[in-house]
Amino acid sequence: MIAQTQHPPLQKLNQRANQAPQLTTRLREVAQCYQQILAHNPRHAEALAGMSLIALASRQPDAAVRMAQAAVTVAPAMSHAWVVLGQALRAAGQRDAARDAYGSALRLDSGNALAHTGLGELEIAAGKPEDALPHFTLALERDPSLLASRMGLGHALGCLDRFAEALVHYEQALACSRRLPEGEFAVGFALARLGRMEEAERRYRRAISLRPDFAAGWMNLGCLLRDKGSDLYAEAALRHAVELRPDLIAGWVSLAVFLRSENRMEEAEQCLQRADSLDPDRVETHIAWAQLYVAQKHLKTAWEWLAKAQSREAEHPEVVNMQGILLHNEGRFAEAVSAFDRAEALGSIQAVSNRGNSLLDLGRVEEALDAHRRAADADPVNPGMQYNLALTQIRSGQWAEGWANYEARWRFREVHRKPCILNRPRLTRERLLSGPLHGERVLLHAEQGLGDTIQFCRYAALIAAHGGFPVLQVQARVERLIRSLAIVRSGDAEVCLLGAAPSDFDLECPLMSLPALFGTTVDTVPWEAAYLSAALKDIEAHAMPFPDGDCGYPRIGIAWAGNPRYKADARRSTTLATLQPLLETPGIDWISLQKGEAVAQLAALSPEIRIADGVSNDRDLADTATLISTLDLVITTDTSIAHLAGSMAKPVWILLPWLSDWRWMQQTETTPWYPTARLFRQPQQDDWKSILRRVAKHLTCRDEFLS
Secondary structure (H helix, E strand, O other), X not given: OHHHOOOOOHHHHHHHHHHOOOOOHHHHHHHHHHHHHHHHOOOXXXXXXXXXXXXXXXXXXXXXXXXXXXXXXXXXXXXXXXXXXXXXXXXXXXXXHHHHHHHHHHHHOOOOHXXXXXXXXXXXXXXXXXXXXXXXXXXXXXXXXXHHHHHHHHHHHHHOXXXXXXXXXXXXXXXXXXXXXXXXXXXXXXXXXXXXXXXXXXXXXXXXXXXXXXXXXXXXXXXXXXXXXXXXXXXXXXXXXXXHOOOOHHHHHHHHHHHHHXXXXXXXXXXXXXXXXXXXXXXXXXXXXXXXXXXXXXXXXXXXXXXXXXXXXXXOHHHHHHHHHHHXXXXXXXXXXXXHHHHHHHOOOHHHHHHHHHHHHOOOHHHXXXXXXXXXXXXXXXXXXXXXXXXXXXXXXXXXXXXHHHHXXXXXXXXXXXXXXXXXOEOOHHHHHOOOOOOOEEEEEOOOOHHHHHHHHHHHHHHHHOOOEEEEEEOHHHHHHHOOOHHHHOOOOEEEEOOOOOOOOOEEEEHHHHHHHOOOOOOOOOOOOOOOOOOHHHHHHHOOOOOOOOOOOOEEEEEOOOOOOOOOHHHHOXXXXXXXXXXXXXXXXXXXXXXXXXXXHHHHOOOOOOEEXXXXXXXXXXXXXXXXXXXXXXXXXXXXXXXXXXXXXXXXEEEEOOOOOHHHOOOOOOOOOOOOEEEEEOOXXXXXXXXXXXXXXXHOOHHXXXX
């Protein structure tokens, strides 16, 4: 009677062993049946193989190996028993032995679908997805309904970045089994890699609704929510993943990456320590440690963690990529390019874009442009790569393509942590070209720095010229200044504060998207004359005589440091001590236009230097504009002061680093954005002395800036 007990065929059990995180009630019943069979006949091969698969489903790989070995011992001609042994050995980490077991199964049955599937999965685990493809294909020819083979083929295609093809196979697997959480998860992953984020999120949520304890599903959902800017929910999902699976190393690393992006470094360290405790030799964790210390500018410690990764797997593509990142951060750009070349050859797409950044620092702009274009082509849904390409295109004068690609910044967390979501339609170029706006109110909202707002607020006049009514939503420090725009003074535009609820509007557009909206090229930058100005009634109060009276010297404003919170501020800013040789030029009244902590550097100057603090107590940039209107010249590093002086058509000399911001382009001494500006560029990295010698020489020619 016992021998006639009904139980699922081994193929069904095999699939359940791969999918189930724990024994179901049905499998417990099957296990009891097999135990009864084995009590009657301990050499029953099929029952031994079945018990092996049940041991796999309950995560007991060693017990599974013992049962499967017993099965092939009593039935060496039973191909499925060899397949089960292969599965058990693979779960136990004995990949070579598993490969031999699958080979034995195929010698008995060359078309054994499960054996081919097992070999395909081994090839993927070995990093050879191209070798896995024929195994899964053969398995599906034998049994088109085999879910593991269908999913395996999707995984192999995904590993080869063929996500559209992978998606087809995942969906076919789901067509065979609609309640398959692994299938929903895989579909979500493929959709995310194809840039279809909303669909991906729905599929991840369906996966965890089908299996609430699906830790990997929670982890991937958390990463997707992080990229969307839903930080609170992202953290909750990531933490839930590691609560469900405290042994999930990828979960701890993903949570650490999130916390690092939040600048919660101590918590990030704790997560990486948990990951290390689970596997101190995991290369991916070592890389995450190195990234953490790069973010804190502790390069020595980052190198130590990279050395650990190199000792484990020196030719891992992301290990070599990390080496390039550290070299780049140390200013060793030529060495970084070589490291990124190696990483790219090993398969790192990120290294291609990183190489472009290092090439830019070497002044090899065309090569950098090619690298960024190849990176964006290889991973078209990666916003960071598209953003890097955009900046290089704009820098190179390829504005038509560059402005369009610059829209990727809204998906790039390093630029915008959260997307700007407004309950009105975005004004598009197509809408603009279709005809007049007929008085529609267009919210033009600031998004980055004060200088950016000053630079791009000029486009409000173009919106008005197309029949729209601009509503400029700007930072508090420039609100009064922006009210000096002619269209605001005439009542054809409004100004409101960023962060406050604007008056009603029909359409919206970020200020820095306006060049793309109007198809701006180097030759069509909107400029007729100064578009920002000072209040005439306040100018006399800013004459600022020196204690010894007006000597009739040229009055030159100077600023040397930008916002220290800006990521690249150390490159663009300098110190007042660096500029001291310039300040020693005789016959000049220097007026400091510097704001913030850097103002304190004035106290360290020699009392013989004729300089006055002009703006440190200003309310906002409208006050600063009033002072600038009284000056003969402004000399500044790349700060908001450069934009303010330029927008007022004041002569302004801008001191730029070797690799300046993208808006100043390359190898030019003028800029279409501000016709009265002159650009002085470092001839090599950190060479302020050469700039100052040139500026001092030009200061002796007073007719260059005195009208």
